[in-house]
Amino acid sequence: MSATVAGNQQQQHPHQEWDINDSNVPRVVEYDPWCEWADGHVRRVYGPDCEEARRHASGWAMRNTNNHNVSILKKSCLGVLVCSQECILPGGGRVHLRPAICDKARKKQQGKPCPNRQCTGRLEILSCRGHCGYPVTHFWRHTEHAIFFQAKGQHDHPRPEAKSTSEARRSVGAGRRVRGLAVLLANEAALGSKLMSLRGTKRPNSEAIEPPRTTQPPPLIPDKGYSCSCPPFECMCGLQTNAPAYQQSHHHQTTMYPQQTAPNDTPYWLQDTVPSQDNALGYNLPNQVPHEASYPDFPSFTGELLQPEEIFQLDQPLRPEFTMNSQEVARSPPTLLDLGSGTIKYEMKQHQDQGYWNQFLSEDSSSSHLSMPQDDRLQFPSFETDKDSNGFCVKRPVNHFVSNKEVNQNHHLNNPLNFQDYQRQHQSHKSFVDGLVKNDQEANYWAQSHQDDRLNFPGFDPRKEEDLLSPRRDVNCFPKENCQPGSYNVYSKKENGMVDPVRPSRSPMENKHYSYDGYSQMFEQSDGKSQLTNRPNQATNRMVLDERLQNNYGRETNPDSTERLFPDSNGMEATMPAQNSPEPFFYPSNDRCHYTCEVLDTRLPQMSMNPTVAQSAMNNYGDVSELDLPPFVDYTLVGMLCSTEEDTSSLLPGCPQNGQNYVPHH
DNA sequence: AGCTGCGGGAACC
DNA sequence: GGTTCCCGCAGCT
Incomplete structure (x- = not known):
């Protein structure tokens, strides 16, 4: 697919506006690269030959929705399947499987035991409410020259596993021996997909099984x-959200919002993060278009590397302290999750592997709380570097600065590091490490860090902490002021101490924010306390970056956006370059969106983080060594692996979310 | 079995 | 009347 306009060009020619509903859409000469995980209010134009676009594919689980307009296909997000107990996988990630599109199949999914063999939870749907309380919607419109895509809303939930993973799991069949799945996955990896294997074991117990329930809330906001x-x-509600994270991914990091609005003293990214990005990550990635089905071509295991089975035999938790080059970073890391030990192993390129594995093998995860740099995830192969519109990899500014204030109020959900911080704080929750639930940690959590965590949670709004949709829903995208009061009240019930009917309080878990990141936790989960101690450091490191960011991206607003390029009066399609620019999309006037800055700052930004979520799963490996798998056991791991890609894109968006982000004008 | 697109219908404004 | 979402159906893989 051809590249889009260069960043500079984009800036000069701000996003020409077009709407999927317009009678005449512009005739695009350049197309956007395929983006599997489009999030936020974005518009993209794909070439007619873009297979994914033609299939209306998406990483998100999108179901068809009738909009009574045959020319425009509408789809709405089904959310993600999560564990009812919000358990944390051994690797630190969380369960977030892909909901079946088919209602029937989806119903079957719900209520199934959590894939985490050490968890007694059940799978339930965390519905998407990213669009003012309703599911995020995607619109597809085909024209002679292009395929127009428009998304409304920001997903307020973790990314589900990739579709390909879901399919793979399905094909494998529930209840099969894990090894079968491992083999399948391994093959996939060899093909440039991913390598995954997992070990299934019998579920420890069958506690009272919660009746299948859906987290599906009634439409809260009409x-x-x-x-x-x-x-x-x-609709620009929540548009700021994804912008930050995605913005990063683009060559032009037009970072808007938070940085601009909040001065901050707290480093958003840890310093160690920066180096890794700049140095470790060369971003010299192959000109590769993000593709749903195409996972980063990570190398398959070779003789020099430990075989999955071997890896699983390790008794010691592994701790990664390694760096990888940019190319590796670009790929989804093959990982192995040993549920038994709770260890997640990453496959590294051989030249690096040796050192990596040596270290890996020699370290004890129990003491690794700090071993993993805050920005480790940046070093993961799975990170896909950003590509410029032309498909060339561009060094992505990792410097996403956010002040403390921002961290608390305007949290960028998209920011992996941010997420990471948050997550670490919550690792103690339901951690099943080495087969044991760390009760003591939980206690600590409540006694020491819970409150703290919330305050530090990105996007957390102290004023409304209870009103967040769901603890698991990291993002609260509901506009405070503008969503209907009535609708909003639904949430306020929680504020009043009312229990969410759909999700009975399970304190202490109840207030926990959903953490999507599995990276940091993988190696640190064992020591919840240490995590907390790290924070100060992290904060300090962020500062420099924040400052830089503000300087560079201080001027986000683009007045030019006012020009409305497309449909020309004569009815002919206006030719325009695809909107790939990372630049924020501003509406000509403020009157189109009434969300207040406050709302955006405090709530919307959180949404951008979502993408990160997926990461949790990402680096987990399944242990191939063992045997019988409970029907559900497999998919967790699979899903986790899947998330790799998701995460990747979220962290360093593989797909330029830039497409066309709408940014509220204030 | 599950995905996809289509269309009817209800609810809401 | 317009828009949205829910649901079922049928074709396809």
């Missing part, structure tokens, strides 16, 4: 009721 005045398909 699509129409809320005061958002955004026109159809142009």
